[in-house]
Amino acid sequence: MQTLYLVVACAIFILFLFPNTFCLADTNMKSGSQCSEADYSDSDSTFQTNLRSLLDSLVSNVVEHHGFYQNVVGEKANRVYGTVLCRGDISASNCSDCTLNSTREAPNDCPMRNDVTIWFRWCFLRYSNESFFGDMQQTGVTVTNETDFDEPSVVSEGLPFMSRVAAEAPDKSFMFHTAVLNTSKSGKRYGMAQCTRDINREDCRRCLDAQLLTFRTVIGNKRRWEIYGSNCFMWYNDYQFYSNGSTLLSGESFDTCLLF
Ligand SMILES: *[C@@H]1O[C@H](CO)[C@@H](O)[C@H](O)[C@H]1NC(C)=O
Ligand SMILES: *[C@@H]1O[C@H](CO)[C@@H](O)[C@H](O)[C@H]1NC(C)=O
Numbered sequence: 334m335q336t337l338y339l340v341v342a343c344a345i346f347i348l349f350l351f352p353n354t355f356c357l358a359d360t361n362m363k364s365g366s367q368c369s370e371a372d373y374s375d376s377d378s379t380f381q382t383n384l385r386s387l388l389d390s391l392v393s394n395v396v397e398h399h400g401f402y403q404n405v406v407g408e409k410a411n412r413v414y415g416t417v418l419c420r421g422d423i424s425a426s427n428c429s430d431c432t433l434n435s436t437r438e439a440p441n442d443c444p445m446r447n448d449v450t451i452w453f454r455w456c457f458l459r460y461s462n463e464s465f466f467g468d469m470q471q472t473g474v475t476v477t478n479e480t481d482f483d484e485p486s487v488v489s490e491g492l493p494f495m496s497r498v499a500a501e502a503p504d505k506s507f508m509f510h511t512a513v514l515n516t517s518k519s520g521k522r523y524g525m526a527q528c529t530r531d532i533n534r535e536d537c538r539r540c541l542d543a544q545l546l547t548f549r550t551v552i553g554n555k556r557r558w559e560i561y562g563s564n565c566f567m568w569y570n571d572y573q574f575y576s577n578g579s580t581l582l583s584g585e586s587f588d589t590c591l592l593f
């Protein structure tokens with residue numbers, strides 16, 4: 334049975350979550366979306382035009398900005414703010430694809446809404462008519478299989494391990510971190526954490542800590558789980574779901590490709 338748990342700070346959002354299968358391949362899929370109730374009217378074509386141009390700019394700029402890009406388009410009431418973040422381990426081309434797909438799906442999931450968040454496994458997109466840059470929010474959703482318990486001997490090691498991952502991620506240059514736990518009896522567990530880069534390191538730390546605390550009882554005894562927030566994200570699994578080389582963060586992908 335798949336169960337999704339969520340914590341949403343304010344009640345004006347409608348949340349859609351999708352069944353998430355933990356398949357062995359690290360495939361991309363949509364994990365959920367969140368739509369404001371507030372909308373813009375059909376006649377508000379300027380907002381719509383600005384939104385389209387904002388989404389296009391996120392797609393064109395995200396890779397050269399190492400998987401994180403923010404932009405603002407328009408003036409006054411028609412102004413729209415947008416953020417996209419790709420998971421730090423994915424390739425430049427998959428980041429670009431994921432961003433493109435998210436900009437296509439978000440307006441479909443939340444038609445005419447003016448504050449929209451969409452989570453994919455590989456990327457996160459939010460746009461809004463109100464500024465949210467740098468403003469850390471502790472809202473989040475977790476995706477796990479509620480009957481997929483881990484062995485008791487691992488359970489006591491899993492959360493402390495992820496607390497260490499959460500403590501180390503804010504100090505990494507891109508606020509992205511992966512780590513491996515060698516359990517004493519049951520193989521390895523893999524952890525990953527990431528923050529959006531518009532918040533500072535201290536907020537990144539507070540965001541990750543808060544997610545772990547909020548979802549402690551839900552994830553504490555599970556073998557695999559994911560937490561998606563507005564500013565921070567965490568993944569935990571029993572196989573290495575992330576790739577080793579981070580071409581997106583090193584920015585060497587294009588040069589390397591041209592050599593072959
Ligand atoms: C954003 O849109 C909502 C709903 O239409 C509106 O109440 C709010 O005032 C808008 N914010 C700004 C900054 O225009
Ligand atoms: C993009 O993702 C697919 C599907 O997981 C993977 O097979 C492919 O190698 C990735 N592309 C690159 C360039 O890493």
Ligand SMILES: *[C@@H]1O[C@H](CO)[C@@H](O)[C@H](O)[C@H]1NC(C)=O
Pocket residue numbers: 361362427430431434455
């Ligand atoms: C983007 O969407 C296309 C078409 O649905 C799909 O084939 C592709 O795998 C998706 N790419 C990513 C990275 O999600």
Ligand SMILES: *[C@@H]1O[C@H](CO)[C@@H](O)[C@H](O)[C@H]1NC(C)=O
Pocket residue numbers: 334335354355478479480481482
């Ligand atoms: C959830 O976990 C249980 C126990 O490991 C497993 O039997 C079941 O197939 C899982 N469900 C899904 C949808 O993956």
Ligand SMILES: *[C@@H]1O[C@H](CO)[C@@H](O)[C@H](O)[C@H]1NC(C)=O
Pocket residue numbers: 513514515
């Ligand atoms: C985990 O085990 C591997 C060898 O299996 C070793 O290389 C690595 O350093 C160990 N990691 C920790 C944190 O102990």
Ligand SMILES: *[C@@H]1O[C@H](CO)[C@@H](O)[C@H](O)[C@H]1NC(C)=O
Pocket residue numbers: 573575576577
């Ligand atoms: C990543 O690197 C580690 C250690 O170098 C290796 O054991 C592992 O198989 C690699 N994983 C992938 C997915 O490339």
